Amino acid sequence: AQSVTQPDIHITVSEGASLELRCNYSYGATPYLFWYVQSPGQGLQLLLKYFSGDTLVQGIKGFEAEFKRSQSSFNLRKPSVHWSDAAEYFCAVGAHGDYKLSFGAGTTVTVRA
Amino acid sequence: GAGVSQSPSNKVTEKGKDVELRCDPISGHTALYWYRQSLGQGLEFLIYFQGNSAPDKSGLPSDRFSAERTGGSVSTLTIQRTQQEDSAVYLCASSLQLETSGSQETQYFGPGTRLLVL
Numbered sequence: 001a002q003s004v005t006q007p008d009i010h011i012t013v014s015e016g017a018s019l020e021l022r023c024n025y026s027y028g029a030t031p032y033l034f035w036y037v038q039s040p041g042q043g044l045q046l047l048l049k050y051f052s053g054d055t056l057v058q059g060i061k062g063f064e065a066e067f068k069r070s071q072s073s074f075n076l077r078k079p080s081v082h083w084s085d086a087a088e089y090f091c092a093v094g095a096h097g098d099y100k101l102s103f104g105a106g107t108t109v110t111v112r113a
Numbered sequence: 114g115a116g117v118s119q120s121p122s123n124k125v126t127e128k129g130k131d132v133e134l135r136c137d138p139i140s141g142h143t144a145l146y147w148y149r150q151s152l153g154q155g156l157e158f159l160i161y162f163q164g165n166s167a168p169d170k171s172g173l174p175s176d177r178f179s180a181e182r183t184g185g186s187v188s189t190l191t192i193q194r195t196q197q198e199d200s201a202v203y204l205c206a207s208s209l210q211l212e213t214s215g216s217q218e219t220q221y222f223g224p225g226t227r228l229l230v231l
Contacts, residue, residue: 036222043117044222067154090156098170099144099163101220103156 002027002093006104013081014112021076021107023065023091032094033074034101035065039087047089050074061085086111115139115224119205125229126195134190134226138207145188146208146220147180151201159203162188195230202227 003026013019021083023033032051036044047061065076074091088108092101118137128134138145147159159172162182173179177195182188192199202225207219 034219043119043224044206048223049219092156097180099161099169100146100158102158103148105155110147 001100002031002095002098004091004093004102006089006091006107008107009105010108010110012110012112015083016080019076019078019081019085019109021089021091021109023074023076023104024072025074025091025093026072027093027095029096030069032096033065033067034092034094035063035074035076036058036090036092037061037087038090038106047076049102057113081109081111083111083113085109117205117207117221119203119206119223119226121226122224123227124185127231128197129194131191131193132195132228134203134205134228136188136190136205136207136223138186138188138205139221142207142209142221143185144183144208144218144220146206147188147190148204148206149174149201150204150225154201156204161191176223192228193230200230202229213220 005024007022034049035047037047038044045065048057050057050067057065063078067074088106090106091104094101128132145162149157160170160180164185165182177193180190206220206222208220213228
């Protein structure tokens, strides 16, 4: 079965600074990888996904993520954070032929002025 | 087009009561999923529908939980004899039908129903 680890529970970053959120997965084959964002009181919004092909994936809101098979990682990055990026971020992994996603515990991002 | 909708958005109930949570998937999405997000926990998969059939119910926490889907569209998650530990956000997601190749389809989530059992 696949699993996901998000090592950072909480990250605080200054507005305008860069952000990187870590995600490590465990899965025997090539996974399907997702990043979702959840603002307070809201559902999950898809930021980006990796299925195959180019390992650097561009998403919405200026986010990108890079799939590194050798490190079993799919870290999320943003060059310059805005106050509106304060939210909880979830990494998820899906398996070929499977229907459910396995989610990490989430990373809460706080943006300070 | 419209996204996944869920109702009610919030539900407060007394321990022992039954509750029904509703999910309207994106039009044309034949796959539907229920997840639970408890305080301090990650997202926990509950059940998956392909059309009106639920091939896997193994994520349901107990026999007090049940779900159905009718007309390949709306789904209802029912919790009988609610307990305080059932308090959580219940999220519904939908996706296009899984292709025969078995490739993963992107799941689109609704806003969730926040359930509080007193």
